[in-house]
Amino acid sequence: MIDFGSDRPVHRQLADIIRADIAAGRLEPGQALPSETRLMQQYELGRVAVRQALGVLRSEGLIVTVKREGSYVRPQLPVERVIIEGAAEVTARMPSPDERKELDIAEGVPVFVLTQPRRTTRILPADRTILVYEK
Known part of the structure; x- marks a missing residue:
């Protein structure tokens, strides 16, 4: 109460x-x-x-x-495990309106920005992503 x-x-x-x-x-x-x-x-x-x-x-x-x-x-969406290898950089920020729409991200949920050498930068919803570091 x-x-x-x-x-x-x-x-x-x-x-x-x-x-x-x-x-x-x-x-x-x-x-x-x-x-x-x-x-x-x-x-x-x-x-x-x-x-x-x-x-x-x-x-x-x-x-x-x-x-x-x-x-x-909010329905629970599947969680994705993302492998981070070598010299990767991960930052967190709030998504743009277009990113929110494209990734179906609820208001208030941040994204991870994953940058790895020789790979395309990925924008990942933080509420549905598990980052795993592998040496």
């Missing part, structure tokens, strides 16, 4: 509750979250607090929001 006397903002508390429901499997990948109105009623919060909570979860890549439909738990 929401602790209105807490120093933690109420929208962060709501985000914590929804995040815990996702982690525990009470909200499954692809499942719709309760509507903003339902969340407002259930937790006795205003629309701004509910929208801020959903924004936090979107920025963490846990949910996606479809205009005029609602918010859904």
